[in-house]
Amino acid sequence: MTLRLSDTTGFRAGLALATVLAIAALALFVGLGEDPTGIRRLVAAGILLVAGGGALVVGWRRGRKQANAAAGLIAAVEAMPHGPAPSLNGRWHTELTPVARAVDRTRRTLASRLAGLEQASAEQNAILQSMGTALLAIDHDHRLLSMNRAAADLLGLDARAVRGRLVEEVAREAELNAFVKDAVEASEPLTAEFRINTGGQRATIQAASEPLCDEQGRPAGLLVTLTDITKLRQLESLRSDFAANVSHELRTPITNIKGYVDTLVQVGVEDREQTARFLDIIRRNAQRLAAIIEDLLALSRLEQAGLRESPETKDTPVRSLVREVVGQLQSAADAKQIVVEIEVPEDLMIRVVPSLVEQAIANLVSNAITYSPAGTKVRVTGAIADGGFVEIAVRDRGPGIAPQHLARIFERFYRVDRARSRDHGGTGLGLAIVKHIALALGGRVEVESKVGVGSDFRLLLPVGTGVASSASPSTP
Numbered sequence: 084m085t086l087r088l089s090d091t092t093g094f095r096a097g098l099a100l101a102t103v104l105a106i107a108a109l110a111l112f113v114g115l116g117e118d119p120t121g122i123r124r125l126v127a128a129g130i131l132l133v134a135g136g137g138a139l140v141v142g143w144r145r146g147r148k149q150a151n152a153a154a155g156l157i158a159a160v161e162a163m164p165h166g167p168a169p170s171l172n173g174r175w176h177t178e179l180t181p182v183a184r185a186v187d188r189t190r191r192t193l194a195s196r197l198a199g200l201e202q203a204s205a206e207q208n209a210i211l212q213s214m215g216t217a218l219l220a221i222d223h224d225h226r227l228l229s230m231n232r233a234a235a236d237l238l239g240l241d242a243r244a245v246r247g248r249l250v251e252e253v254a255r256e257a258e259l260n261a262f263v264k265d266a267v268e269a270s271e272p273l274t275a276e277f278r279i280n281t282g283g284q285r286a287t288i289q290a291a292s293e294p295l296c297d298e299q300g301r302p303a304g305l306l307v308t309l310t311d312i313t314k315l316r317q318l319e320s321l322r323s324d325f326a327a328n329v330s331h332e333l334r335t336p337i338t339n340i341k342g343y344v345d346t347l348v349q350v351g352v353e354d355r356e357q358t359a360r361f362l363d364i365i366r367r368n369a370q371r372l373a374a375i376i377e378d379l380l381a382l383s384r385l386e387q388a389g390l391r392e393s394p395e396t397k398d399t400p401v402r403s404l405v406r407e408v409v410g411q412l413q414s415a416a417d418a419k420q421i422v423v424e425i426e427v428p429e430d431l432m433i434r435v436v437p438s439l440v441e442q443a444i445a446n447l448v449s450n451a452i453t454y455s456p457a458g459t460k461v462r463v464t465g466a467i468a469d470g471g472f473v474e475i476a477v478r479d480r481g482p483g484i485a486p487q488h489l490a491r492i493f494e495r496f497y498r499v500d501r502a503r504s505r506d507h508g509g510t511g512l513g514l515a516i517v518k519h520i521a522l523a524l525g526g527r528v529e530v531e532s533k534v535g536v537g538s539d540f541r542l543l544l545p546v547g548t549g550v551a552s553s554a555s556p557s558t559p
């Protein structure tokens with residue numbers, strides 16, 4: 084481009100100058116009249132040649148200068164979309180200088196606008212990328228225009244690699260693809276709920292589509308949001324299961340009470356023996372009702388935050404807590420000739436709400452006594468455990484719990500043997516309460532059990548302050 088421009092411009096300038104000089108030389112030649120020696124003609128011809136050559140050189144140089152300036156301008160204009168280019172000011176003193184200045188001003192304005200746009204685009208991109216909701220932009224042909232990080236993670240895709248490809252080609256999820264198809268056809272907002280595979284698991288997804296428009300407001304495709312609502316749906320299902328379980332658990336004693344009261348009303352109370360038996364059943368069912376309601380209230384209190392540091396929190400000796408609990412359950416243990424041994428260092432302290440830990444230990448010891456055969460031993464131990472925890476363990480030589488039940492026994496109302504649990508007045512909430520007490524106090528509960536050998540429940544609670552450990556466990 085530079086060469087062609089310099090040639091043409093130089094040639095034209097040179098031609099103009101040569102024409103002027105040729106006319107002058109011709110006039111001189113004609114005006115001088117006869118020239119027998121021919122010297123004048125030679126001089127005139129020489130002038131003509133020199134003038135022509137000079138004009139060509141001057142023209143070529145001038146043209147070249149102009150061409151360089153033009154080439155510089157072209158380069159600067161071409162560089163504009165790619166960001167700042169070197170300033171043109173003062174580099175060319177030619178007729179193109181005003182043009183160069185105008186181009187330079189335009190370049191600066193464009194450069195600053197471009198920087199602003201780039202910053203705005205980077206900000207928008209950062210927002211989209213950090214959004215927890217998965218976003219997909221899709222054109223009318225179902226091709227992926229872009230997706231944010233959450234979408235790439237959810238669908239297990241490389242956002243850059245799949246750009247421009249068909250959704251159904253990269254995301255092999257029949258329900259997602261059907262949704263995209265419907266949304267493209269509907270051209271109005273759509274929502275749907277379906278399940279997809281993500282990270283090797285099934286997830287429940289809430290999808291919503293919005294028409295995507297270009298800057299002129301013309302339809303350009305779809306914006307699809309995908310929200311993982313698996314946890315929400317699980318919670319909803321847990322809540323409805325819990326409500327169903329509570330109703331079921333309450334219905335049994337209420338039905339019993341109602342039935343026996345109705346019978347007494349019908350048959351009268353003359354038969355003293357029968358009346359006493361019915362009243363005893365009514366009393367036991369009422370007790371059961373009260374126990375369930377008590378446990379439910381305990382669970383609901385535990386779900387409220389702030390138990391870890393409540394006004395009742397204090398440094399408490401673990402041994403006195405354990406002794407208190409074992410004392411309360413002594414008659415139940417005696418009734419089955421079960422010996423409860425305590426091995427807790429005297430100076431083992433824990434900073435907790437004492438009544439909560441008492442309740443947790445009581446539930447564990449009570450279960451150990453309930454489910455162990457008569458004449459066996461239950462051991463309650465206390466010690467400092469790794470990670471700044473105090474471990475309170477309750478070990479029995481009872482029937483043990485099969486592995487398939489172990490993971491579920493801390494669920495509300497879960498029982499291995501429903502009838503057996505009911506027989507001893509269990510609510511199925513005891514271990515759920517232990518778990519929630521441990522969590523509320525910043526700890527956890529663990530279990531190891533072997534069928535036919537026994538169970539080992541361990542309550543791990545953070546040490547807190549004022550703790551001392553002793554190497555010499557003592558029994559009461």
Ligand code: ADP
Pocket residue numbers: 446450451454455479481482483484492497498499500504505508509510511512513514515538
């Ligand atoms: P429950 O009121 O039925 O005792 P829990 O929540 O305390 O309810 O216990 C849940 C289930 O775990 C019990 O029904 C029982 O089957 C089993 N379980 C709990 N502790 C023991 C134990 N020490 N030995 C054997 N099974 C136990």
